[in-house]
Amino acid sequence: xxxxxxxxxxxxxxxxxxxxxxxxxxxxxxxxxxxxxxxxxxxxxxxxxxxxxxxxxxxxxxxxxxxxxxxxxxxxxxxxxxxxxxxxxxxxxxxxxxxxxxxxxxxxxxxxxxxxxxxxxxxxxxxxxxxxxxxxxxxxxxxx
Amino acid sequence: xxxxxxxxxxxxxxxxxxxxxxxxxxxxxxxxxxxxxxxxxxxxxxxxxxxxxxxxxxxxxxxxxxxxxxxxxxxxxxxxxxxxxxxxxxxxxxxxxxxxxxxxxxxxxxxxxxxxxxxxxxxxxxxxxxxxxxxxxxxxxxxx
DNA sequence: CTTGCTCCTCTAGTCGCTAGAGGAACTAGG
DNA sequence: CCTAGTTCCTCTAGCGACTAGAGGAGCAAG
Numbered sequence: 001x002x003x004x005x006x007x008x009x010x011x012x013x014x015x016x017x018x019x020x021x022x023x024x025x026x027x028x029x030x031x032x033x034x035x036x037x038x039x040x041x042x043x044x045x046x047x048x049x050x051x052x053x054x055x056x057x058x059x060x061x062x063x064x065x066x067x068x069x070x071x072x073x074x075x076x077x078x079x080x081x082x083x084x085x086x087x088x089x090x091x092x093x094x095x096x097x098x099x100x101x102x103x104x105x106x107x108x109x110x111x112x113x114x115x116x117x118x119x120x121x122x123x124x125x126x127x128x129x130x131x132x133x134x135x136x137x138x139x140x141x142x143x144x
Numbered sequence: 145x146x147x148x149x150x151x152x153x154x155x156x157x158x159x160x161x162x163x164x165x166x167x168x169x170x171x172x173x174x175x176x177x178x179x180x181x182x183x184x185x186x187x188x189x190x191x192x193x194x195x196x197x198x199x200x201x202x203x204x205x206x207x208x209x210x211x212x213x214x215x216x217x218x219x220x221x222x223x224x225x226x227x228x229x230x231x232x233x234x235x236x237x238x239x240x241x242x243x244x245x246x247x248x249x250x251x252x253x254x255x256x257x258x259x260x261x262x263x264x265x266x267x268x269x270x271x272x273x274x275x276x277x278x279x280x281x282x283x284x285x286x287x288x
Numbered sequence: 289c290t291t292g293c294t295c296c297t298c299t300a301g302t303c304g305c306t307a308g309a310g311g312a313a314c315t316a317g318g
Numbered sequence: 319c320c321t322a323g324t325t326c327c328t329c330t331a332g333c334g335a336c337t338a339g340a341g342g343a344g345c346a347a348g
């Protein structure tokens with residue numbers, strides 16, 4: 001209604017926690033808003049939009065630095081969007097790598113828990129596989 | 145051959161970097177080995193096995209705390225392996241959650257980059273989707 | 289006017305390492 | 319025996335992206 005929001009309002013609106021908003025300001029991702037007489041942050045609708053953008057990008061797993069670039073791009077609508085496209089493509093490639101690696105990992109973990117005979121540790125498949133890398137299909141997998 | 149290894153040997157054998165081995169010692173994951181006269185760490189075959197176990201578990205994405213528990217279990221072979229099983233199952237569930245979330249994410253990113261018309265930022269699908277959460281299928285997805 | 293909420297700043301902690309400084313001790317060659 | 323190069327030692331600080339908590343001030347309702 002007013003177009004003026006406290007940090008708490010902003011947090012509720014955007015789903016970003018209050019300390020995180022302050023953190024974003026500190027690292028220069030969100031501009032420092034004007035303050036009220038009492039020294040409190042007074043956000044406007046633009047800030048809320050920016051915050052929603054950040055939140056959504058974070059949800060999609062973009063790193064802060066990538067978001068910084070995307071925000072700069074957003075502020076200059078006449079530029080070619082090749083840069084934004086490249087960032088998204090890059091990120092997509094990373095996500096695909098992680099899915100591949102996690103899928104291999106899942107297979108291995110399934111083998112582990114399925115092989116577990118629920119007896120003693122001495123004959124536990126879980127412990128065994130962990131102890132003996134040779135037994136396992138997971139050679140040279142990347143970090144998940 | 146000797147059964148005595150320097151930290152460098154241990155690093156080469158296990159694939160765990162030297163500072164990381166020292167770190168594992170510091171946090172009590174790997175026991176402090178005896179030292180040579182010159183004050184250098186002297187590892188035995190048991191330590192190398194433990195280190196390989198740790199490395200493999202880390203590769204599989206287990207957290208340090210989980211590994212700590214698994215190692216304790218490994219040291220007591222008469223215990224039931226229910227605990228180890230539970231840890232592995234838990235971890236598997238987590239991995240499955242991450243795969244699901246990343247798969248949703250991939251779909252969204254694909255939509256993004258496929259929709260990009262390679263024109264100006266003003267009409268860029270990437271920027272648009274990020275700015276407007278409503279346009280996107282990714283509601284309430286967990287962190288990847 | 290007091291209660292209780294929100295806000296402020298600041299520091300320190302999380303996880304799992306990684307990087308670098310500054311120095312001591314081994315190893316190989318001359 | 320000396321030297322050069324490598325490996326080792328300890329220690330502190332940094333990464334990313336927050337999160338937690340202390341200690342205090344403002345502000346709105348009863």
